[in-house]
Amino acid sequence: MSRVFPVFAVVFAVVYTVTYALAVWKNYALFTYHPAIYEFGFGVQKAKDGPAMYWYGWMATSAIAAAIAGGMASLLPAAAQRRLWPGLAWLVPLGAMLFFAWLLRGYFFR
Amino acid sequence: MHGLLAVALLGAITHQAASMLWPATRPAGSFSGRFRSVAAPGYANAVVILYLVTALLGAIVYAEYRVSVRIVLEELQMRAANGSFELKEHLAAIGLGMLPAYWWYWRQPATDAAARRARSVLTAILAFVVWWNFLVGHILNNIRGFGS
Numbered sequence: 251m252s253r254v255f256p257v258f259a260v261v262f263a264v265v266y267t268v269t270y271a272l273a274v275w276k277n278y279a280l281f282t283y284h285p286a287i288y289e290f291g292f293g294v295q296k297a298k299d300g301p302a303m304y305w306y307g308w309m310a311t312s313a314i315a316a317a318i319a320g321g322m323a324s325l326l327p328a329a330a331q332r333r334l335w336p337g338l339a340w341l342v343p344l345g346a347m348l349f350f351a352w353l354l355r356g357y358f359f360r
Numbered sequence: 361m362h363g364l365l366a367v368a369l370l371g372a373i374t375h376q377a378a379s380m381l382w383p384a385t386r387p388a389g390s391f392s393g394r395f396r397s398v399a400a401p402g403y404a405n406a407v408v409i410l411y412l413v414t415a416l417l418g419a420i421v422y423a424e425y426r427v428s429v430r431i432v433l434e435e436l437q438m439r440a441a442n443g444s445f446e447l448k449e450h451l452a453a454i455g456l457g458m459l460p461a462y463w464w465y466w467r468q469p470a471t472d473a474a475a476r477r478a479r480s481v482l483t484a485i486l487a488f489v490v491w492w493n494f495l496v497g498h499i500l501n502n503i504r505g506f507g508s
Contacts, residue, residue: 252468255460255464256461256464256465256468258460259460259461259463259464260461262457262460262461263457263458263460263461266456266457267454267457267458270450270453270454270457274450283423285423285424285426285427286427300427301426301427301430301431303422303423303426305419305422305449305453306419308453309453309456312453312457313457316457335474336461336465336474336475336477336478337474337477337478337481339458339461339465339478339482340458340461340478340481340482340485343454343457343458343485344481344485346454347450347451347454347485350447350450350451350454351447354443354446354447354450356443357439357440357442357443357444357446358439358440358443
């Protein structure tokens with residue numbers, strides 16, 4: 251665990267964040283929730299009888315991709331794992347936060 | 361319940377971040393000194409559990425917000441309020457992805473500079489996310505509370 255988990259954790263943070271940003275940007279939701287009619291639907295669906303929510307689906311897409319990538323990285327040889335820089339676990343999320351601030355700038359500046 | 365847990369999370373992460381980024385000189389006599397002189401590693405498990413449960417409850421009430429509150433904010437042309445909430449949902453999601461690394465770097469003694477920096481920055485980012493989400497959630501709830 252002491253050798254494998256940090257590799258999993260860093261890769262999870264990186265892949266989850268990148269996948270989440272891509273999922274939001276391009277709308278790759280694993281499922282859609284229609285809160286007004288309490289209905290789930292697979293993939294990206296249009297709104298029906300109220301708004302459609304993709305947030306849960308974006309997180310599901312990201313969590314699955316990150317878990318798979320983290321699991322695969324855990325299987326790499328120890329020499330390759332040692333090259334993984336722990337700073338990626340914060341640098342990539344920090345970059346994603348700036349990306350979302352840019353993506354949502356229209357709400358604040360017109 | 362979501363709000364109450366958010367307060368607990370805010371207290372835990374703020375204590376931890378303050379004691380790590382601005383360590384107290386011992387013995388701490390002042391209020392701020394005592395606030396900063398807590399044993400920071402002891403907060404990691406609590407922060408992870410509180411973050412997960414708060415996010416879960418937030419995800420549950422989000423559906424109600426989407427139907428009842430957001431539509432009103434859009435009708436009132438409150439674009440900054442809507443944008444702040446959009447950012448809140450994305451920051452909350454990003455924070456979830458950082459939790460395994462955050463937990464790991466607090467669980468282990470930070471033996472090298474990269475690990476120490478990772479621990480510090482992850483904690484600072486999570487503290488920022490929790491503060492942003494708490495303040496935005498609180499303000500939006502005051503603009504139009506649930507069930508009003």
